[in-house]
Amino acid sequence: MAVATPPYASDALAEGTVDAVVIGGGAAGLNGALILARSRRSVVVIDSGSPRNAPAEAVHGFIVLDGTPPSEILRRGREQARQYGGRVVFGEVVSAQSAAPSADGDLRFTVTLADGRSITARRILVATGLTDVLPEVPGLAEHWGHSVVHCPYCHGWEVRDEPIGILATGAASIGHAFLFRQLTEDLTYFTHGTDLDEDSRA
Ligand SMILES: Cc1cc2nc3c(=O)[nH]c(=O)nc-3n(C[C@H](O)[C@H](O)[C@H](O)COP(=O)(O)OP(=O)(O)OC[C@H]3O[C@@H](n4cnc5c(N)ncnc54)[C@H](O)[C@@H]3O)c2cc1C
Incomplete structure (x- = not known):
């Protein structure tokens, strides 16, 4: 994964051993960091x-913050984790390996970043999320998250x-058709090489 220009101000990497390194600063990682801090x-x-x-x-279906841009939620999340002493460092982790334990046998890990820096932690929380693998349809990727949507609860109201x-994309896709049918009278199901039984078609 290529690391782009920092989208936010990065803290310095801590010296010595920290209690926890959280890999990934999305909603899950920042919430974990908030609780730990x-x-x-x-x-x-x-x-x-x-x-x-x-x-x-915008993020939808999340009370209090419904309609807030994802970047704003994460900005506030970083701010809140930092308020309790947490640090947020912009970088990509390329390895996390066991290191020599402490004198009393407690675990230690060495976490290494793509730029060669490393940090020692007692524990690691992995919150790297997942990557959407989009169907190979020309033009589809450009519209992802706008007019190509995946979740009726996140974007259904908007469409x-x-x-x-x-x-x-598979047999279970018919479930999406039933969910989106609640939102429109005008729905077309593209089987895209998958089977569609008579009941579902009806
Ligand atoms: C287009 C779209 C719209 C959505 N809209 C909504 C919505 O409206 N409402 C809703 O509830 N949900 C929505 N979701 C789902 C929501 O995005 C996810 O549930 C949420 O982002 C999961 O948070 P996460 O922290 O697990 O992962 P992510 O948000 O993906 O965060 C993971 C973080 O880890 C970082 N990372 C990964 N690997 C490494 C590494 N090796 N080193 C360092 N960092 C790393 C990534 O850069 C990223 O910042 C939407 C999803 C998509 C695709």
């Missing part, structure tokens, strides 16, 4: 700055009453 653990989040929902204009096409 509030428990008075020394915590360093290392984040390469590519959250899954980056293409989306309500519009003509909606469901692009099947």
Whole structure:
């Protein structure tokens, strides 16, 4: 994974051994860091700055923050983790390996970043998210997160009453058709080489 220009100000990597390194500074990693920091653990989040929902204009279906841009939620998350002493470092982790334990036998890990820096931690929290693998349809990727959406709860309201096409990627895709059907009268199911039984078609 290529690390781009920092999308936010990065803290310095801590010296010595920290209680926890959190790999990934999306919603999951920052929430983990917040809890750890509030428990008075020394915590360093290392984040390469590519959250899954980056293409989306706003996060929906999340009370209090419904309609907030993903970048704003993460900005506030970093601010809150930092408020309790957590650090957020922009970088990509390339390895996390067992290191020699402490004198009393407690675990130690060495976490190494792509730029060669490393940090020692007592524990590691992996919160690297997942990567969406999009169907190979020309033009589809450019519209991902805008007019190509995957989740009726995240984006369904925004596309309500519009003509909606469901692009099947497997047998379970029909479930998406039923969910989006609630949002529009004008729905087309593209089987895209998958089977569709008579009941579902009806
Ligand atoms: C287009 C789109 C829109 C969405 N909209 C909504 C919505 O409206 N409402 C909703 O509830 N959910 C929505 N989701 C789902 C939501 O994005 C995910 O549930 C959420 O992002 C998961 O958070 P996460 O922290 O697990 O992972 P991510 O947000 O993906 O964060 C993982 C972080 O880890 C970092 N990382 C990965 N590998 C490394 C490494 N080796 N070293 C350092 N850092 C690393 C990444 O750069 C990234 O910053 C949407 C998803 C998509 C794709």
